[in-house]
Amino acid sequence: MIVSTQRKTTVIHAVLREEILGGVWAVGGQLPNEVEMARRFGCSAGTVNKAVALLVHEGLVVRKNRSGTRVISNSLTPHPRQAQLDAFAFIYPSDKHESIWRTVSGFQDAARDAGRRILTLTTAADQRRDAELFSRLEEFDVKGAVIYPSLLTPEDYVHFTQILLKSKVPVVLTVNFPGLGFPSVVIDGFHAGYTMTRHLIGRGAKRIGHLSNGAWALHMRDRYLGYCWALEEAGLEEPENGVLLEAAMNPNFRDPVAEPKRIAENFLTRCGKLDAVMCANDFLGIGLTVAARGAGLRVPEDLMVVGIDDLALSATENISLTTYQISFENRGHIAFHLLEDLLAEKPLKCLETRVRGQIVVRGSA
Numbered sequence: 001m002i003v004s005t006q007r008k009t010t011v012i013h014a015v016l017r018e019e020i021l022g023g024v025w026a027v028g029g030q031l032p033n034e035v036e037m038a039r040r041f042g043c044s045a046g047t048v049n050k051a052v053a054l055l056v057h058e059g060l061v062v063r064k065n066r067s068g069t070r071v072i073s074n075s076l077t078p079h080p081r082q083a084q085l086d087a088f089a090f091i092y093p094s095d096k097h098e099s100i101w102r103t104v105s106g107f108q109d110a111a112r113d114a115g116r117r118i119l120t121l122t123t124a125a126d127q128r129r130d131a132e133l134f135s136r137l138e139e140f141d142v143k144g145a146v147i148y149p150s151l152l153t154p155e156d157y158v159h160f161t162q163i164l165l166k167s168k169v170p171v172v173l174t175v176n177f178p179g180l181g182f183p184s185v186v187i188d189g190f191h192a193g194y195t196m197t198r199h200l201i202g203r204g205a206k207r208i209g210h211l212s213n214g215a216w217a218l219h220m221r222d223r224y225l226g227y228c229w230a231l232e233e234a235g236l237e238e239p240e241n242g243v244l245l246e247a248a249m250n251p252n253f254r255d256p257v258a259e260p261k262r263i264a265e266n267f268l269t270r271c272g273k274l275d276a277v278m279c280a281n282d283f284l285g286i287g288l289t290v291a292a293r294g295a296g297l298r299v300p301e302d303l304m305v306v307g308i309d310d311l312a313l314s315a316t317e318n319i320s321l322t323t324y325q326i327s328f329e330n331r332g333h334i335a336f337h338l339l340e341d342l343l344a345e346k347p348l349k350c351l352e353t354r355v356r357g358q359i360v361v362r363g364s365a
């Protein structure tokens with residue numbers, strides 16, 4: 001069957017919907033995969049994906065990674081909610097990332113103190129799954145949600161914005177989304193970048209580099225701007241080739257230092273002689289320290305290195321990293337209470353709550 005090039009998504013949705021309601025696809029049965037259906041309808045798999053998403057929203061099918069799309073109803077009759085949880089939800093990509101699970105832990109502690117039931121959901125950095133979770137929160141009587149999204153590209157940012165704008169429950173974010181009207185709890189990246197750079201200046205460093213990945217993101221941009229402000233205040237300039245703002249970020253929760261080490265190795269081949277480097281997070285700080293040792297540099301004698309976050313990972317890598325200590329637990333605690341205020345329709349003092357940390361001086365600088 002070949003459909004016209006106009007309104008393909010609508011046409012495909014209507015055909016599949018009619019087949020499901022007509023019993024062509026029985027409850028519990030699997031729909032063909034999106035590639036097969038794309039061949040059937042003479043379109044792209046992405047167009048089929050959008051049509052199936054509409055079926056998910058109607059409660060006719062459910063889809064899961066690796067197990068495909070399964071029919072769960074042959075009727076559009078509204079179903080009663082599957083559970084009456086009266087809960088808050090925390091949606092996040094993985095509990096393998098220390099800053100994430102510590103934020104979730106703070107949220108859970110605050111909920112426990114308040115006697116509030118909570119639901120934690122992981123999306124595994126799957127934007128499609130984000131959308132499906134959002135569309136079904138009300139079925140489980142979820143009153144509001146804190147979202148810790150995984151945004152790896154500007155395109156992810158745009159897509160997640162579209163998901164947010166369709167939310168039917170109050171939402172609190174852990175990333176910067178200015179202009180959309182959603183409250184957020186974020187790390188004060190400018191203060192972090194400024195504080196760590198000032199420390200290096202105080203240690204006598206003159207040629208101070210900066211290393212970042214995911215640099216398009218606002219929170220990484222803030223850390224870079226804090227670095228720039230500290231240099232300008234001290235009458236110093238960015239060293240030539242001493243700043244690397246890597247756009248890509250591909251987190252590997254099983255080996256979180258792998259990509260930072262690769263970035264750091266590339267950085268060291270082009271940066272020239274530096275006294276110190278302010279890294280935008282601890283992963284980069286650890287990766288740079290490992291790469292510097294591999295290049296025969298002593299830390300801190302030949303190169304001082306600082307990070308931001310204060311992750312326990314540095315100790316497991318036998319690295320005594322000077323860093324900016326952040327209470328991620330406090331961020332989760334604040335997010336919970338913001339969600340409570342939203343539900344109670346209390347006026348918010350501001351939409352963006354910035355959490356500041358403090359420097360912890362160790363052996364790397």
